[in-house]
Amino acid sequence: MSYLDIPVPNRSEHLWRYTSWKRVHPTKVDSLPKIETSKVTINGDEIRSTTTEKIPNNDEISRAFLAESNHQQHIVVLDDDMDALHIEVSNEAETNSCNLHIEAKSSGSIMVHITGATKWFGLSITGTIQPNVNLSFGIVNKLGEAATMLRAEDWTIARDSTLEYGELSTGGSRIKSDIRTYLKGTNATLIQNIAVNCQTTRVDDHHIEIHHQSGHSNSSLTVKSACSERGHAIGTGLLSIDEDCDKTDAGQVFKNLLLSPEAKAESIPELEVLSDDVSAAHGAASSSVDAEQIHYMMARGFTPSDAQAVIVEGFLISSFAKMHNETTRHFLLEALSQEIDE
Numbered sequence: 011m012s013y014l015d016i017p018v019p020n021r022s023e024h025l026w027r028y029t030s031w032k033r034v035h036p037t038k039v040d041s042l043p044k045i046e047t048s049k050v051t052i053n054g055d056e057i058r059s060t061t062t063e064k065i066p067n068n069d070e071i072s073r074a075f076l077a078e079s080n081h082q083q084h085i086v087v088l089d090d091d092m093d094a095l096h097i098e099v100s101n102e103a104e105t106n107s108c109n110l111h112i113e114a115k116s117s118g119s120i121m122v123h124i125t126g127a128t129k130w131f132g133l134s135i136t137g138t139i140q141p142n143v144n145l146s147f148g149i150v151n152k153l154g155e156a157a158t159m160l161r162a163e164d165w166t167i168a169r170d171s172t173l174e175y176g177e178l179s180t181g182g183s184r185i186k187s188d189i190r191t192y193l194k195g196t197n198a199t200l201i202q203n204i205a206v207n208c209q210t211t212r213v214d215d216h217h218i219e220i221h222h223q224s225g226h227s228n229s230s231l232t233v234k235s236a237c238s239e240r241g242h243a244i245g246t247g248l249l250s251i252d253e254d255c256d257k258t259d260a261g262q263v264f265k266n267l268l269l270s271p272e273a274k275a276e277s278i279p280e281l282e283v284l285s286d287d288v289s290a291a292h293g294a295a296s297s298s299v300d301a302e303q304i305h306y307m308m309a310r311g312f313t314p315s316d317a318q319a320v321i322v323e324g325f326l327i328s329s330f331a332k333m334h335n336e337t338t339r340h341f342l343l344e345a346l347s348q349e350i351d352e
Contacts, residue, residue, distance in 0.1 A: 101126030146335030153181035169195025208241025
């Protein structure tokens with residue numbers, strides 16, 4: 011189904027409950043603009059995009075829109091020639107988009123850094139992790155303050171493989187992310203950690219789906235959001251375990267730190283479990299900064315704003331502190347440190 015044939019999603023749908031399609035479309039919802047391709051470099055060298063031969067049939071509106079509004083695709087392959095890829099996605103036109111296809115053929119790390127003063131950015135990522143591969147993936151959103159971002163990711167994890175996924179989301183004014191992972195093989199593992207910093211009036215809406223389609227698979231999702239001033243963080247999660255997926259172990263946790271009376275956070279984890287012999291858990295919690303912590307730090311010379319910044323940094327740093335891949339962990343922690351210092 012093409013984009014213009016897809017009905018505009020209703021706000022009653024789980025995916026679009028808090029952010030309407032109208033708010034993230036770059037023009038009018040009944041139009042399909044042609045969007046310029048982002049500049050993409052890998053380890054400092056610019057790579058060319060290729061024209062996709064065929065637009066995949068998709069009845070999900072954001073994926074159809076991203077594919078049809080920009081037919082260019084950047085293909086990234088991680089193999090034995092290079093075990094660490096640093097990808098820069100730069101966006102300076104009024105509207106930009108990037109379609110990345112990632113093929114992990116050997117173990118290593120891929121780090122994606124998104125920058126630019128664009129007003130609207132679209133990102134589509136499809137990733138395949140082949141059998142017996144451990145991929146550590148890190149992504150940092152550092153777009154300009156005025157940007158709206160629409161993002162759709164689809165990951166497939168084969169047997170005996172692991173995706174270690176870390177994200178720092180701080181850029182842009184309105185963010186809509188839809189991240190879906192499919193664990194298709196025995197002993198497939200997903201470890202997903204997301205840190206969100208919402209300042210001023212920033213709105214960040216993450217929808218995350220994890221689909222266990224094989225038994226003896228494992229997943230862990232942790233989303234931590236810090237909201238100050240009138241920042242608004244939204245996290246919706248769907249954890250799905252198919253039939254005949256015994257011995258699956260899965261869990262998801264959403265934690266929100268509210269730093270002002272006007273800050274808001276919504277967390278809605280959901281479970282769909284169709285197998286009996288599994289372990290599945292979910293949870294959500296929101297709290298404000300402990301006044302005693304602020305007082306303790308002020309008594310030792312910190313200003314109130316500096317004390318709050320240290321507490322926020324510690325809260326978000328814990329998202330990445332236990333990541334196994336040192337290269338990816340350093341990439342995310344360095345980006346977070348720069349964000350807090352600003």
